[in-house]
Amino acid sequence: MPLSQTLITPELALAFDINAAGAANAAYSHPAPPLSSDFESSASAAAGSGGADEPARTLKRPRLVWTPQLHKRFVDAVAHLGIKNAVPKTIMQLMSVDGLTRENVASHLQKYRLYLKRMQGLGTSGGGPISAADAATDQLFASAPVPHQFLSRGPAAGPEPFLPYVQTAPLQHPQQITAAMQQQQQQYYHQRHLGHFGSSTGGFDHGFLNRGMPQPAMHQMVGPPPGTGFLQLTPPPAALSVDDLEPARREDGGERKVLTLFPDR
């Protein structure tokens, strides 16, 4: 283990960084220019200088939360790349979410592939039982439509014609965005609570059957359950930086503190 790192604990360094970003956070509302220089985008600089004081590599970034919005971006990216080119690096680049790392994508991609594989198997025949563990992890994946090409057996399709967000779409009003996001959030939590497949005979209630079906507004179940903390990376109309969000705090005990972009309620 590198002795050079032991002088400053990750917590200390992290706290330091929070303070540095604090001023910017105060003015949350205006579109924060990508502060991304701190993290992995500075890899080249770090390599060049060879200095030991590069925080980017030393610092633990907060654990990424794959919101339905973010996942949708992921799926779109994969779809547009075509299965051939859909590898972590390119996916990450296409998504153009600031602060998103290749490893974030790789990890997610691995899970997503397992999900797709399971789906194909279940297509025609009765299909074997899905493990409880698998079913539990499908929540997120069910939130975004699965492009048809993913389920086909034939040779991989090429990149799709239209490109969605390489160029930033014209901005909507912040209020509208917030509202839309909240709706999706509600839906997400709705699924979390009522989720699982209750169906007994025959019909599965897989998420992709929900394609385009607007859920009637339910009771007002809002906001994350208190106590469950997470950091949300928002997949932005324009690239947003993770740095814009207050990093989740990790303590030695493993306790995590929360932070969400959305107003609590």
Place this chain on the structure above:
DNA sequence: AATCAAATAT
């Protein structure tokens, strides 16, 4: 160097 899938860790 990237990627992948499986196992394992947090």
Place this chain on the structure above:
DNA sequence: GATATTTGAT
């Protein structure tokens, strides 16, 4: 339980 990290192979 969800995500990260490690591992070993290509």
